Amino acid sequence: MTQSIDTILLSSSAALSAPDVSRLTTQSLDGVGVFDVLMKTTKLHLLEEYNNGRISGQEYATVFISALGTVMQQSVTFLLNSQQEEKIMAEIALTRQQTVTELAQTDDDIPLGLGFNGDSLVEGLVKLQKDKLTLEGTLVTAQITSSEREGKLIGQKVVTELSQTCDSLALASAAGLGFNDTALIEGMIKAQQAKMVAEGVKMGAEGDLLAEKVITETGETRDKLGAEVTLLAQKANTELAQTDDVVRMGTPYLNSTTSVAGVISKQKLLFERQSDGYLRDAEQKAGKLMTDTYAVQASLDAAPPVTNLAGPSMDAVIAKLKTGIGA
Numbered sequence: 001m002t003q004s005i006d007t008i009l010l011s012s013s014a015a016l017s018a019p020d021v022s023r024l025t026t027q028s029l030d031g032v033g034v035f036d037v038l039m040k041t042t043k044l045h046l047l048e049e050y051n052n053g054r055i056s057g058q059e060y061a062t063v064f065i066s067a068l069g070t071v072m073q074q075s076v077t078f079l080l081n082s083q084q085e086e087k088i089m090a091e092i093a094l095t096r097q098q099t100v101t102e103l104a105q106t107d108d109d110i111p112l113g114l115g116f117n118g119d120s121l122v123e124g125l126v127k128l129q130k131d132k133l134t135l136e137g138t139l140v141t142a143q144i145t146s147s148e149r150e151g152k153l154i155g156q157k158v159v160t161e162l163s164q165t166c167d168s169l170a171l172a173s174a175a176g177l178g179f180n181d182t183a184l185i186e187g188m189i190k191a192q193q194a195k196m197v198a199e200g201v202k203m204g205a206e207g208d209l210l211a212e213k214v215i216t217e218t219g220e221t222r223d224k225l226g227a228e229v230t231l232l233a234q235k236a237n238t239e240l241a242q243t244d245d246v247v248r249m250g251t252p253y254l255n256s257t258t259s260v261a262g263v264i265s266k267q268k269l270l271f272e273r274q275s276d277g278y279l280r281d282a283e284q285k286a287g288k289l290m291t292d293t294y295a296v297q298a299s300l301d302a303a304p305p306v307t308n309l310a311g312p313s314m315d316a317v318i319a320k321l322k323t324g325i326g327a
Contacts, residue, residue: 024079101126169184169185233253242264294314
């Protein structure tokens with residue numbers, strides 16, 4: 001049993017379906033499978049031969065068994081040939097569809113019935129590819145137009161650059177560059193050139209005035225710098241007096257002697273006296289502690305005083321106190 005190419009169905013599954021046994025037999029004496037139909041016909045022929053006495057009962061069994069094997073073999077062969085025929089039909093269908101694909105490369109009209117297309121218009125991937133090629137063609141045309149315009153713009157820029165260093169555009173016009181009608185420079189560049197000439201005259205006058213101003217300011221700057229140098233030198237002496245008792249004198253230093261005097265001298269003296277005051281205070285407190293302790297022990301007539309509170313130690317402390325206050 002075959003199918004027409006116009007009605008054949010192509011499976012989208014990658015797996016093979018299970019064999020359709022019903023095409024061989026429907027497992028019934030009245031079945032419609034290939035084996036059923038052939039056996040039914042074979043039995044009719046055997047029955048006719050038996051009824052006419054051309055074969056006996058024992059021969060009937062032998063012939064029947066032989067016919068059974070032959071029919072089974074022919075049935076399977078028939079089905080295999082049928083499947084091969086279907087494969088051939090599918091290959092024919094594929095070839096016709098490939099023909100459609102090839103035709104779509106060179107034509108926009110597909111004959112109906114050549115493949116499985118629903119109409120004569122080219123659609124699907126091939127149509128998208130054609131549309132893409134059309135768009136790419138349009139893009140290339142636009143790019144060419146853009147390149148031409150860019151070339152003209154570059155030519156005009158060459159003219160503009162030339163006008164920066166030359167007053168004639170004759171050579172540029174002869175080379176076909178730009179859109180200028182004459183070799184004379186006009187427009188904004190000409191106005192800029194006139195402006196620059198006027199500014200040059202103005203700058204010359206301003207330059208003379210600036211030169212005079214520079215001379216005047218230079219003298220003032222020199223005097224200011226001299227004063228700043230003297231100030232810095234004197235600040236250096238002030239810093240030096242923080243760590244030394246001798247400073248510098250003479251140009252650019254203004255000190256008349258190398259001895260530190262003035263505010264810094266008084267600050268140093270103050271610091272020294274404050275430092276001496278701390279020492280004297282400590283001595284006075286230590287002396288008072290010793291005399292108070294000695295007086296208490298003496299009033300109690302207690303045991304002999306501690307060695308450091310005895311007469312010689314007391315004399316040494318009193319002598320130190322008198323030295324500290326200059327007595």
